[in-house]
Amino acid sequence: MISQDYQNQIVFITGGASGIGLAQVQTYLDLGARVWVLDRHLVPIQHDNLITFQVDLGDVRAVTAWLKETDLSQIDIFLSTAGVLDAFTPALDTNYEAIQQLMAINVNAAVQITLPILAGMVKRQRGTIVYMTSIAGQVAGGGGAAYTMSKHALVGWMKQLALDYADKNIHINGIAPGAVNTPMNAADFAGDGAMAKEVAAQTPIHRWSQAQEVADLTLYLTSPEARYVQGQVFTIDGGWTIK
Numbered sequence: 100m101i102s103q104d105y106q107n108q109i110v111f112i113t114g115g116a117s118g119i120g121l122a123q124v125q126t127y128l129d130l131g132a133r134v135w136v137l138d139r140h141l142v143p144i145q146h147d148n149l150i151t152f153q154v155d156l157g158d159v160r161a162v163t164a165w166l167k168e169t170d171l172s173q174i175d176i177f178l179s180t181a182g183v184l185d186a187f188t189p190a191l192d193t194n195y196e197a198i199q200q201l202m203a204i205n206v207n208a209a210v211q212i213t214l215p216i217l218a219g220m221v222k223r224q225r226g227t228i229v230y231m232t233s234i235a236g237q238v239a240g241g242g243g244a245a246y247t248m249s250k251h252a253l254v255g256w257m258k259q260l261a262l263d264y265a266d267k268n269i270h271i272n273g274i275a276p277g278a279v280n281t282p283m284n285a286a287d288f289a290g291d292g293a294m295a296k297e298v299a300a301q302t303p304i305h306r307w308s309q310a311q312e313v314a315d316l317t318l319y320l321t322s323p324e325a326r327y328v329q330g331q332v333f334t335i336d337g338g339w340t341i342k
Contacts, residue, residue, distance in 0.1 A: 101318065101319060101322045101324055102322050102323045102324065103130050103318060103322065104130065104131065105127055105130045105131050105132035105176075106131040106132075107131075107133075108132050108133065108175040108176060109132070109133045109134075109135060109173055109174050109175050109176070110123075110127045110132045110133070110134050110135070110174075110175065110176040110177075110178065110321075111134075111135045111136075111137070111171065111174045111176070111177050111178070111216065112124055112127075112134065112135070112136050112137070112178040112180055113136075113137045113138070113156065113178070113179055113180055113181035113208070113209070113212065114137075114138055114156075114180040114181025114182065114231075115134075115136035115137070115138055115142055115151075115180065116136070116138035116139075116140040116141060116142045116143065117138075117140065117143075117281065117282045117283075118279070118281030118282055118283055118310050119180055119231065119276070119279060119281060119310045119313045119314065120136070120138070120178075120180040120181065121142070121143070121144075121310070122309075122310035122311045122313065122314035123178055123180060123313075123314045123317055124136055124142065124144070124149070125144065125314075126311070126314045126315070126317075126318060127176075128146050128148055128149060130318075131148075132148065132176075133148045133150075134146075134148060134149050134150070135149075135150045135151075135152070135174075136149065136150070136151045136152065137151075137152045137153075137154055137156070137165075137181075137212075138151070138152075138153065138154075138181065139153060139154060139155040139156065139157075140153075141153065152165065152169070156181055156203070156204045156208035157200055157203045157204045157208070159203060159207065159208075159211070162208055162211055162212070163211070166211070166212070166215060171212070171215045171216045171219060172215065172216075172218065172219030172222070173219060174216045174219060174220070174226070175225075175226060175227070176226070176227045176228075176229075176321050177212075177213065177216045177226070177227070177228045177229070178228075178229050178231070178317060178321075179209045179212070179213065179228065179229070179230045179231060180231040181204065181205075181208070181209070181231075182204065182205045182231060182233075182249075182250075182283075183201060183204050183205065183283070184242060184246055184283060184284075185197075185201055185242060185243040185244075185245045185246040186243060186286075187242060187243045187246075188243035188244065188245065189243060189244055190244040193243070193244065193245060197245065198244070198245040198248075201245045201246065201249055202245065202248075202249050202252075205246070205249035205250065205252075205253065206249050206252045206253055206256070209230065209253060209256070210256060213228065213256075213260070216228070217260070217264065217269065220264075220267070220269050221264065221267050221269065224267055224268045225268050225269070226268075226269045226270070227269070227270045227271075227320070227321050228257075228260070228269070228270070228271045228272075229271075229272055229273065229274060229317055229320050229321065230253055230254075230256070230257045230271075230272075230273040230274070231273070231274055231276070231313075232250050232253050232254050232257070232273040232274065232275045232332055233246070233250040233275055233276060234275050234276070234277045234334065234336050234339055234340050235247045235250040235251075236250030236251050236253060236254040236273070236275055236332065237254070237275055237332065237334065237340060238340055241277070250275075253273070254273060254275075254332055257271055257272070257273045257330070257332075258330045261329050261330030262330060265329050265330070270320075270325070270326060270328070270329060271329065271330060272320050272325075272328055272329065272330065272331050272332070272333065273331070273332040273333070274313060274316055274317065274320070274332070274333050274335060275332050275333065275334045275335070275336070276308065276313050276335050276336065277302065277308065277334075277335065277336025277337055277339040277340070278298045278299070278302060278307045278308065278336070278337070278339070279307060279308050279309070279310060279313060280295075280307040280308070280309055280310070281310050284307075295307065301339075302336070302337040302338065302339055303337055303338030303339070303341070303342065304337040304338055305337075306337065307337075308335060308336075308337060312335065313335055316333060316335055320333065
């Protein structure tokens with residue numbers, strides 16, 4: 100049986116105002132955790148165990164300032180979920196500035212926030228980190244040039260941390276979703292939803308996943324039963340990458 104008691108644990112989630120992040124927030128609150136959320140948008144729920152911070156992860160100065168005034172040394176579980184898409188844009192149809200902005204959110208902010216959290220975990224000799232990667236971190240075609248690069252970079256970061264800090268009792272893994280029905284993918288459902296229907300048709304199980312399904316996988320990776328799992332990317336894509 101999977102242990103789901105998160106009483107007296109602090110779970111810190113980036114990108115928790117919507118989509119997968121919001122599903123994670125609600126899930127861990129329901130299981131007794133104290134949840135901290137960082138997002139540039141307001142979190143649309145209220146709870147006695149919820150603390151929210153409104154920061155734009157694409158603004159390195161804002162993130163730096165926030166880190167200086169926020170103590171992250173006691174975080175038990177870090178869910179690095181925030182990320183943005185790039186509309187499947189090929190390299191020559193974008194520009195360096197746009198690529199850098201996407202990298203700032205998808206990679207740089209995750210790294211910047213990880214460092215103080217990881218330092219606290221190492222000091223206490225315990226902690227869990229789960230990075231939200233993507234099938235675009237495993238294969239081409241899951242995003243455009245910038246998005247695919249960013250998710251591959253995040254997977255590399257995750258794996259190296261998992262190797263370097265495994266003996267410090269820090270458990271680090273990643274989740275790679277395929278098509279998830281979230282506000283980030285709202286454009287695919289616009290109009291007659293032709294794009295969403297096409298994606299579902301090309302997915303072996305013929306549907307999109309729901310954010311809660313990804314949150315439920317997160318629960319396993321943060322449970323005591325997953326302590327022997329280290330440095331792995333768990334794909335949840337309805338069979339997309341087995342084609």
